[in-house]
Amino acid sequence: MRDGFSPTDDFLDSLSAKVRGKLEKWIEQLEIHGPNLPRPFADTVRDKIRELRLRWGSNHFRFLYFFVGKKIVITHGFLKKTAQVPEAEINRAIRYMNDFLIRLGKGDIQL
Numbered sequence: 533m534r535d536g537f538s539p540t541d542d543f544l545d546s547l548s549a550k551v552r553g554k555l556e557k558w559i560e561q562l563e564i565h566g567p568n569l570p571r572p573f574a575d576t577v578r579d580k581i582r583e584l585r586l587r588w589g590s591n592h593f594r595f596l597y598f599f600v601g602k603k604i605v606i607t608h609g610f611l612k613k614t615a616q617v618p619e620a621e622i623n624r625a626i627r628y629m630n631d632f633l634i635r636l637g638k639g640d641i642q643l
Contacts, residue, residue: 539607539608539609539628540595540606540607540608540609543608543609543610544556544609551588551591554586554588555586555588555593555595555609558573558584558586559584559595559606561573562574562584562595562597562604563604566599566602566604567599569584571585572585573585573586577596577617577622577625578622578626580598580599580629581596581597581598581607581622581625581626581629582596582597582598582599583595583596583597583617584596584597584606591611592611592612592613593609593610593611593612594609594610594611594612594617594621595608595609596608596609596617596621596622596624596625597625598625598629600632600633600636605629605632607624607625607628607629608621608624608625608628
């Protein structure tokens with residue numbers, strides 16, 4: 533993100549070391565398998581926005597991300613408390629994606 537701001541790192545830093553370690557291992561699996569990481573671990577949310585779906589006990593963690601070529605850009609993570617991914621979280625991911633693509637010179641994605 534811009535100016536060293538990383539919502540993903542901020543979210544991970546807010547968790548206990550044990551939970552953070554488990555989630556980081558699944559982020560590594562996303563790096564290894566990319567778009568081939570299957571459900572229930574990954575799924576498409578909307579258009580280019582995808583989700584990494586992780587569970588720890590009764591907690592459901594989500595990381596929203598998108599691909600730029602073979603690169604994975606994780607926009608942010610959050611604790612999911614509803615049946616569906618909240619619209620506000622999807623919109624946040626879209627804003628971060630558009631900001632990233634504009635800075636990369638690839639333009640704005642209209643969703």
